Amino acid sequence: MLIGIFTLQAPIHHHMPHFRILLLTLLLAVLSGSLYAQALGKNYAHFFYVTDFQPGWEDLPETGREARKIGQILESDYNFTVQYHREVKKADILDKIAEINERSYGKNDQILFFFSMHGHFDTGADRGYLVPADGKIPRLDPYGQTWLSYDDLGSYITKNPAEHVLLALDACYSGAFGDRYKGAPDALPWEGAGDCQQKAQLALKHDSRLYFSSGSREERTPANSLFARKWLEALRSGARTGLVTSRDLRYYLGGITYPTPEGGSFTSRHEANGDFVFLHRSACQGGSSNTDAAEEQLWAQAQRLNTKEAYTFYRQAYPNGRYRAQAEAKIKALEQGGSTTPSSSTTRRRDLPDMIFVEGGTFQMGSSDSDADSDETPHTVTVDDFYMHRFEVTNEEFAAFLNAEGNQSTGGTEWYEIDSEYANIEKRNGRYYAKSGYDRHPVMEVSWYGAVAYCNWKSKEDGLQQVYRISGTSISADWNANGYRLPTEAEWEYAARSRGGSDKWAGTSSASSLSSYANSSGSEDGYERTAPVGSFRPNDLGLKDMSGNVWEWCWDWYDSDYYQKSSSQNPRGPSTGSNRVSRGGGWYNPSQLCRASNRYGWYPSLRGLNLGFRLALSSR
Numbered sequence: 001m002l003i004g005i006f007t008l009q010a011p012i013h014h015h016m017p018h019f020r021i022l023l024l025t026l027l028l029a030v031l032s033g034s035l036y037a038q039a040l041g042k043n044y045a046h047f048f049y050v051t052d053f054q055p056g057w058e059d060l061p062e063t064g065r066e067a068r069k070i071g072q073i074l075e076s077d078y079n080f081t082v083q084y085h086r087e088v089k090k091a092d093i094l095d096k097i098a099e100i101n102e103r104s105y106g107k108n109d110q111i112l113f114f115f116s117m118h119g120h121f122d123t124g125a126d127r128g129y130l131v132p133a134d135g136k137i138p139r140l141d142p143y144g145q146t147w148l149s150y151d152d153l154g155s156y157i158t159k160n161p162a163e164h165v166l167l168a169l170d171a172c173y174s175g176a177f178g179d180r181y182k183g184a185p186d187a188l189p190w191e192g193a194g195d196c197q198q199k200a201q202l203a204l205k206h207d208s209r210l211y212f213s214s215g216s217r218e219e220r221t222p223a224n225s226l227f228a229r230k231w232l233e234a235l236r237s238g239a240r241t242g243l244v245t246s247r248d249l250r251y252y253l254g255g256i257t258y259p260t261p262e263g264g265s266f267t268s269r270h271e272a273n274g275d276f277v278f279l280h281r282s283a284c285q286g287g288s289s290n291t292d293a294a295e296e297q298l299w300a301q302a303q304r305l306n307t308k309e310a311y312t313f314y315r316q317a318y319p320n321g322r323y324r325a326q327a328e329a330k331i332k333a334l335e336q337g338g339s340t341t342p343s344s345s346t347t348r349r350r351d352l353p354d355m356i357f358v359e360g361g362t363f364q365m366g367s368s369d370s371d372a373d374s375d376e377t378p379h380t381v382t383v384d385d386f387y388m389h390r391f392e393v394t395n396e397e398f399a400a401f402l403n404a405e406g407n408q409s410t411g412g413t414e415w416y417e418i419d420s421e422y423a424n425i426e427k428r429n430g431r432y433y434a435k436s437g438y439d440r441h442p443v444m445e446v447s448w449y450g451a452v453a454y455c456n457w458k459s460k461e462d463g464l465q466q467v468y469r470i471s472g473t474s475i476s477a478d479w480n481a482n483g484y485r486l487p488t489e490a491e492w493e494y495a496a497r498s499r500g501g502s503d504k505w506a507g508t509s510s511a512s513s514l515s516s517y518a519n520s521s522g523s524e525d526g527y528e529r530t531a532p533v534g535s536f537r538p539n540d541l542g543l544k545d546m547s548g549n550v551w552e553w554c555w556d557w558y559d560s561d562y563y564q565k566s567s568s569q570n571p572r573g574p575s576t577g578s579n580r581v582s583r584g585g586g587w588y589n590p591s592q593l594c595r596a597s598n599r600y601g602w603y604p605s606l607r608g609l610n611l612g613f614r615l616a617l618s619s620r
Contacts, residue, residue, distance in 0.1 A: 040204060040279060041108030041163075043080040046100060047071055048088050050117040056137035063116040064590065066170075066228035070114065073235045076579055076603040078278045080112070081420075083609070084588065086521065088117075089134040090148050097156045105162040108204045110276055112166045113157055116228070119171030120147060127151065130171055154211075158267040164204060166246070166276040167211040167266070170227045208274030210246050212253060212263040227253065227261060238280035246276050281603060282578075299323045308334040312575060313474065319576045331575075355387040355617060356542050358491070363500020365493055366563055367597035375560040376597045381490050382569050385619035388487060388495045391533035392442035392545055392552065392614045393454065395424045395434035401454050402432040404461075408453070410605070411473045415450025416443075417607035422529070440532040442550045442612045448580045448604035449473070451486060451553045451613040458615065459483030473604070477555065477572075479618060487616035489556040489581045489599070490571050496547065496584065496596040498540035506546030506584070506596055507539035514591055518548030521588045529587050530610070547594040550612035551582040558601025579603055586610030 047070070049063040064086060074080035085096055100111070118131035122144060129135075129147035136146045150169070157167055214227035234252040238244045246263070253261040299321075302310040311327040311334070318324065366378040398416070402425070407414045417423055423445050424438035434441075446454075452475055456466040464483035469476045477485065487495070496506040503509050507517040515523040517539075519531040527535075530549055538544045546552075557577025573581070579601035585594030587610055592598070602608065 040277075041106055041110060043074075043078065043110050043112075044162075045071060045074050045080045045082045045112040045114065046085065046096070047082070047114045047116070048085045048093060048096070049115070050087055050131075050133045052087060053118060053131065053133065054136050056140075057118055057131065057135070060117065063170075067114060067116055068593075070228060070231050070235070072600070072602075073232065074112075074278075075606055075608065076601065077235070077238065077281055079281060081609075087133045090132045090146060093130075093132060093148055093153075094156065097160075101156075101160045105160075107163065109162045110164040110166070110204075111160060111162045112168065112276075114168040114170070115153075116170040119169070120144070130169075154266045158209060158269055164208045164274070164276050165210070166208070168227075168231070169211065169213040171214065204275070204277065206271035206274035207269055208246075208265075208276050209267050209270040210263070210265055210274075210276050212246075212249060212261060214261055230261075235278060238278055239282060242280050242282065244278040244280070299327075302327065302330075306330075309476070312476070315576060352387060352617065354390040355615075356390055356495075357619070358386050358388055358495050358541060359499065360384040360386070360619075361494070361499055363494055363497070365490055365500075365597075367504075367595070369504065369595075369597075371592050371595060372597060373599075375563065375599050377563040379563050379566060380568055381494075381566070381571060383488075383490050383494050384570055386487070386491055387617040387619060388491070388541075388543060389615040390538075390543055392550060392612050393451075394440050394533055395443045396439035398443040398446065398454065399425050399432040399434050401457050405453065405457055407432075410447070410449035410453075413447060413605040413607065415447055415453060415607075417445040420445050420607070420609065422609040424530075438530075440534075441530045442533055442545065444530065444550045444586075444610050444612045445607045446553075446612055447607050448553050448602070449475075450607075454613075455484040455486060455615065479572075482618065484615045484617055486553055486555045486613060488570070488572050489554045489583065491616060492546075492552065492554050492583045493596055495541060495543055496539065501540070503539070504595055505591070506543065507537055511591060514547075514594075518585075518591070518594050519545070519587050520548040520585060520594045521590050523548075523591075527587070531587070546584055547596065548585055548589070549587055550584075550610045551586045551589075551600065551608065552584045553611065553613040554581040554583055556581045558599065577601075582611060 047067040049067045051061050051063050052059055064084075067084060071080075071082040071084065075082050085092065088096070097113075105111075115130060117133075118135070119128060120131055120138065121128045122138075125144070127144075128150045129144050130150065130153060131147050134146055135141070138144075141147070154167070157165060212227075230252045231249070234244055234249050237248070237252075241248075250263055253263070299314055302314045308331050311330045314321065315324060315327045315331070321327075360383050362380060362382040364378050365381040366372070366376045368376075368378055402416060407416050407418065409415070416425065418425060418427060418432075424435045424441055425432055425443070426435055427433075452468050452470070456468050456470070459466045459481075462484075465478070465481035467477055467479075467481045467483045467485040469478065494500045497503050498507070505514055505518060508514060514520070517537050519527055519536060531545075533549070534544045536544060536548075539546060556571075556573025557575075558579045558581045559574045559577060562574055580603075582600050582602055583598070584596075585591075585598065589610070593600075602611065
């Protein structure tokens with residue numbers, strides 16, 4: 001799927017103390033010029049979509065997938081908090097907009113409203129409408145009482161107190177909305193600013209109410225939306241440009257010849273020169289002589305130590321550095337010098353409560369099912385013995401960790417998003433507590449950095465060796481350590497499929513029985529969001545909630561093409577990347593995303609509303 005890449009990082013032994021100090025100094029120098037522009041405000045995106053309509057309307061099965069692809073890149077690359085509202089009825093839309101409008105927003109906060117469903121234009125009334133899940137066909141609703149007019153939608157969204165609002169309408173005849181642009185878009189005064197951060201700050205000086213529609217008032221939108229595809233192209237360009245503006249969006253949407261997208265502003269609340277911007281996480285990273293000197297210093301240190309670990313650290317700090325090719329050659333040469341593989345004849349440990357022993361083996365990783373994406377190419381993989389925790393880490397357990405270590409910040413964000421409406425841990429009188437009734441629910445809103453920090457803390461508490469060497473955002477793993485860690489992606493799928501079986505989900509391949517194994521969207525399980533860990537049936541290994549409840553962070557960097565070049569023996573992912581793998585799907589995901597082979601990648605600083613983790617441990 002979209003987003004990501006993996007990581008194999010070897011341990012540092014007697015060289016570590018000096019090297020960690022050097023690396024930390026280096027990373028601070030690099031990051032000091034590239035912090036995300038938090039002063040620009042917070043970003044929110046709300047996706048409203050319908051796949052199943054009333055009789056007479058064609059179903060639109062792609063709307064959910066298209067919305068989530070855009071939402072993924074907004075979360076991982078643009079620091080957006082994303083929410084999805086599926087199969088919405090007219091009352092649902094109005095209630096949700098009212099709820100969103102009642103929230104508090106700060107200066108320069110931005111909100112994207114994205115609607116993907118049928119549209120209808122009533123020529124007699126000269127009005128366009130969104131058709132929600134309960135919308136009847138015109139013959140049965142001649143006055144459009146079950147539809148939501150674009151005029152009303154615009155007035156409701158105008159009331160939102162945020163300074164910057166962007167409305168996207170991926171629906172038929174949606175050009176009946178708003179005040180359309182005339183002619184080619186003019187350059188705005190701030191576009192000549194010095195760098196992307198300054199441009200973004202100037203763009204947000206004026207309030208904005210902007211929209212884009214997928215077609216004109218006379219044109220239908222196809223089920224497989226070109227509009228959504230062009231949104232993705234525009235957002236992906238941000239990795240190169242650093243900043244995507246409404247003008248950039250208009251440029252990409254202009255490549256669609258039919259139906260013809262339109263755009264403009266709505267209501268007098270839009271101020272001249274106001275804009276809506278998407279600032280990429282990598283934006284405003286500029287080199288300097290200090291950075292160059294730091295790179296030279298790190299390369300010299302790597303050459304002096306002449307270890308695989310030292311060259312790997314260099315490559316992670318400078319993935320596009322001037323000595324990248326030499327570093328990769330050195331790593332390859334050192335790897336060919338020989339390594340030992342632990343014997344599979346290990347003794348099972350009895351001192352690990354709820355840790356399930358998983359005997360290693362060979363299996364077909366990935367899937368060729370019709371639901372599978374291109375990043376799930378089947379390939380043969382062998383994994384050694386390991387342990388996996390029966391349950392996901394709970395709010396009660398993670399609160400104990402926060403009380404011991406504090407909610408520290410890595411990669412620009414705290415480990416736990418305590419201010420989220422989805423957070424089930426609260427802080428009272430300086431201490432962290434699981435909210436009443438949620439102590440045994442899986443923790444979510446945890447970054448990847450928070451998950452690995454928890455692993456090290458838990459290892460220390462239980463008298464085990466810490467697996468992770470942590471220096472800022474640079475983290476390596478000692479695979480010979482006996483402490484807790486995140487599972488690799490291969491281990492996770494092998495365990496979810498009960499030692500590499502053919503189950504589509506963890507415990508079953510039957511969609512009709514999935515609700516007894518997984519807490520996912522649309523299942524009648526009695527839980528509005530997460531369920532207490534262990535509430536559903538286990539797979540054949542005794543592992544619970546491997547599908548659904550919360551996504552689970554894995555060790556690996558994500559790479560959509562990695563399966564084509566993966567090692568067949570204990571793969572641990574690519575050596576570098578920008579996003580970390582998560583597996584299993586969550587409580588608000590449809591069953592398709594909870595499949596055992598499904599892969600996603602998220603930025604490691606992301607604290608998602610259903611992102612959690614479980615513990616693994618090497619069999620040593």
